[in-house]
Amino acid sequence: MRGAFLPIALALAACAGQPARVAQAPAPAAAPHLxxxxxxxxxxxxxxxxxxxxxxxxxxxxxxxxxxxxxxxxxxxxxxxxxxxxxxxxxxxxxxxxxxxxxxxxxxxxxxxxxxxxxxxxxxxxxxxxxxxxxxxxxxxxxxxxxxxxxxxxxxxxxxxxxxxxxxxxxxxxxxxxxxxxxxxxxxxxxxxxxxxxxxxxxxxxxxxxxxxxxxxxxxxxxxxxxxxxxxxxxxxxxxxxxxxxxxxxxxxxxxxxxxxxxxxxxxxxxxxxxxxxxxxxxxxxxxxxxxxxxxxxxxxxxxxxxxxxxxxxxxxxxxxxxxxxxxxxxxxxxxxxxxxxxxxxxxxxxxxxxxxxxxxxxxxxxxxxxxxxVQRYVDAAKVYAAKPVGRLSGPAARGESPALTTGGPLGNLIADSQLAATRSAGAQVALMNPFGIRTALVPAADGTVTFGDIYRVQPFGNVLITETLTGAQLKAVLEQGVDDQGPHQGLAVSSNVRFAIDLARPAGSRVVALTIDGKPVPPQQTYRVTVNNFLAQGGDTFTDLADKPDAVTGMTDLDALQAWISAVPVRQVPTEERLRVITR
Structure with missing residues (x-):
């Protein structure tokens, strides 16, 4: 219908003695040169x-x-x-x-x-x-x-x-x-x-x-x-x-x-x-x-x-x-x-x-x-260190993974056990390991052999072990910091004498439940000697409740502790027990 108006408009213009003008559509803009x-x-x-x-x-x-x-x-x-x-x-x-x-x-x-x-x-x-x-x-x-x-x-x-x-x-x-x-x-x-x-x-x-x-x-x-x-x-x-x-x-x-x-x-x-x-x-x-x-x-x-x-x-x-x-x-x-x-x-x-x-x-x-x-030049030069056997494992040890929570898994447990053993002389009763500090799985050769290069890939940071005193309340607060709302969730790996559960449906600050040491509930005022790496002891990964403890004792490197733990027995068994339980609803 709109097109029918044009002839009428032209006729009216002609009768008035005026030239007919048809509006021209503007030329399309040129596409920009990109x-x-x-x-x-x-x-x-x-x-x-x-x-x-x-x-x-x-x-x-x-x-x-x-x-x-x-x-x-x-x-x-x-x-x-x-x-x-x-x-x-x-x-x-x-x-x-x-x-x-x-x-x-x-x-x-x-x-x-x-x-x-x-x-x-x-x-x-x-x-x-x-x-x-x-x-x-x-x-x-x-x-x-x-x-x-x-x-x-x-x-x-x-x-x-x-x-x-x-x-x-x-x-x-x-x-x-x-x-x-x-x-x-x-x-x-x-x-x-x-x-x-x-x-x-x-x-x-x-x-x-x-x-x-x-x-x-x-x-x-x-x-x-x-x-x-x-x-x-x-x-x-x-x-x-x-x-x-x-x-x-x-x-x-x-x-x-x-x-x-x-x-x-x-x-x-x-x-x-x-x-x-x-x-x-x-x-x-x-x-x-x-x-x-x-x-x-x-x-x-x-x-x-x-x-x-x-x-x-x-x-x-x-x-x-x-x-x-x-x-x-x-x-x-x-x-x-x-x-x-x-x-x-x-x-x-x-x-x-x-x-x-x-x-x-x-x-x-x-x-x-x-x-x-x-690269091969440097790999060859490092082989004298990397290829050295340090012991044998019963099988592969992996870090725990899930969409909601990173845990240490069997490998984190193995590392925590090694750190507790390495710091008993400093009075250590518990050891904690941050899963984000575990870089890759520990996979032995077919005969179970693990090399220095293998364990180095797991813990390449050169951290040293720190043993410090925490109350039961402080220990629970540290575990809570791993699953608060300040960053990605990680459930700390713990030594074999510790058990606890995490319920992420609970409010921050109350997500750690059923915490025990040696099978007994942890009294808030009782003190424990706890070993962590120096990164955690400085408040790293937002674990600020571990920082600035006046009685901290410095021990060997985390890598030396893991090497000593694996080599102490003919075949070190990879932990299979469930130390951290994640509650799902």
Whole structure:
């Protein structure tokens, strides 16, 4: 019907002696010319030079999950090359914890080979993570600047001179007492020229909870400022310096719930969400870490031209995130951002329960030859330590895992027993072990043999044992801190004389029930000598009720205790009894 009005209008105009004018539809606006920048991103590498003998969990297409063997520096190098090969313009970024808690071949050499690997891969920027501070600020500065100055018990530059990182560490929220950041807050990288010129600005920072996660001596004089406020202060500075895109590299993150899916974002939780809520809409992409989880999320951003993209690639180089930013160079803004987690499928391996084989749904990356040869040099040098047998086990020992609660499982119990035995001379009656301090399962050879390299992979931190006095009430409060609402839940592993239950349906502070020692209820006022590692004794993992005890006695390293416990009998039995019971409803 509307089209019929046009002839009438033309006739009236002609009768009036006026020329007929037909309104022309405006020409469609030309589509903006876009420039694509690709990013290969990962996080929490933790010096995993060799395949870590862990797997990525993925949907199996049948309502369950499948395991994909993944990781290893040479395989990661090939995967990063494959991602970058898709983009003429590209960046390679790491969201922290590149070093420390490492495999023996890296740790024995102060993680110099891990930095060497990353130089060969071609990383551009790495955010400082909390584990970067494990050996103290001076050693961390050496990681950046190179040299052979000795700041630890281990001698540096044992195999070759150390040139330092060819990439830049970024630490926007780590401030020295003089008001300067420990490393630069931001970095810029420009691609193209003329009408195709685009610049990506990168802000790097770590979690503000770092003081609860590392030794106080290693961060003396440093403060860790609020993440969102730090990011927001840097956005306009980067824009003023010509940044068309703003990328945040942050060593903080979250976790999704439900069935594992590296591409998912199911019921996300974690500290990163509060940060996102307070962010400047000028942020286009957040590459996160710290929680060792994988996810790809998009969040609506008020005033932004596209949703805020949040990514994480798990841990240990088992995945690399393939990120694509489409940038309008004329408008100086990102118009879209996409991401996909690429599994770094490597060699099959024997887990604590089964042989984990290749999954044909995913590509198998070949190890990159130059990185493999470089890693092998350090692996060979470390063999004199790593291959030394320390004893035999009755079978594999795994850490406990569940969606709601991480527990020590049989391996945590084994470690707690070893620590109690090692500190009896200090009066120890109970030992506690944090599951998050257990890095991998302990899987012996077919004849039960366990090597130093095996136990080192389990506990690579070099912690020492601390025995201190707690009342029964304080002991219960410590167990409660593991399942309060201040962080991810972990049920502390306990020595063989302790039993307790956890009911997560109860309010925080009252979730630990049925606590006994030697089969007897624990009176609140009775005192006990309790052994923990020095990380926990400093209040690490938010176990603040263990900190600052005046009668603390320092013992041997946790690794020496585990080695002594395994070697004390012909075959050490892996504990099978249920010391921690999780109440389900």
């Amino acid at each position: 420039v694509t920048v690709g990013i290969a991103a990962f996080n929490d590498f933790h010096g995993q030079l060799e395949p870590p003998h862990q797997s990525v969990l993925v949907p199996d297409g049948k309502g369950g999950t499948a395991q994909v063997p993944a990781g290893g520096a040479a395989w990661l190098a090939s995967a990063v090359d494959a991602v970058r090969g898709r983009y003429p313009n590209h960046l390679t970024l790491s969201a922290g914890d590149m070093i420390s808690a490492s495999q023996v071949a890296s740790s024995l050499y102060l993680d110099e080979p891990s930095i060497g690997v990353m130089n060969r891969i071609g990383v551009d920027f790495n955010a400082v993570g909390n584990h970067e501070f494990d050996r103290g600020r001076d050693e961390l500065l050496r990681m950046q600047n190179g040299g052979c100055a000795q700041f630890t018990a281990h001698k540096p530059c044992q195999l070759e001179p150390f040139p330092g990182a060819s990439f830049r560490y970024l630490a926007a929220s780590t401030v020295d007492k003089d008001g300067h950041t420990l490393f630069p807050a931001t970095g810029l990288k420009t691609f193209g020229s003329g009408a195709d010129k685009v610049t990506v600005g990168v802000i790097g920072l770590t979690t503000r909870t770092t003081p609860t996660l590392v030794s106080p001596a290693g961060i003396a004089g440093l403060t860790f400022e609020d993440e969102a406020a730090t990011i927001n202060a840097q956005v306009p500075r980067l824009k003023a310096e010509g940044a068309d895109a703003i990328v945040v590299l942050i060593h903080e993150g979250g976790k999704q719930q439900g069935a594992p899916d590296p591409q998912g974002c199911d019921a996300m939780s974690g500290a990163i969400l509060d940060i996102i809520k307070r962010l400047d809409p000028g942020v286009d992409l957040i590459i996160s870490g710290h929680t060792h989880a994988s996810y790809i999320c998009q969040f609506p951003a008020a005033g932004a031209t596209h949703p805020l993209l949040l990514t994480s690639a798990g841990l240990y180089g088992e995945m690399v995130t393939d990120i694509s930013l489409q940038i309008d160079p004329a408008a100086h803004k990102v118009v879209s951002a996409q991401a996909h987690n690429v599994i770094v499928q490597s060699d099959p391996y024997q887990s604590a329960t089964r042989l984990v084989q290749h999954d044909d749904r995913f590509p198998v990356f070949p190890p990159r030859a130059d990185v493999a040869a470089y």
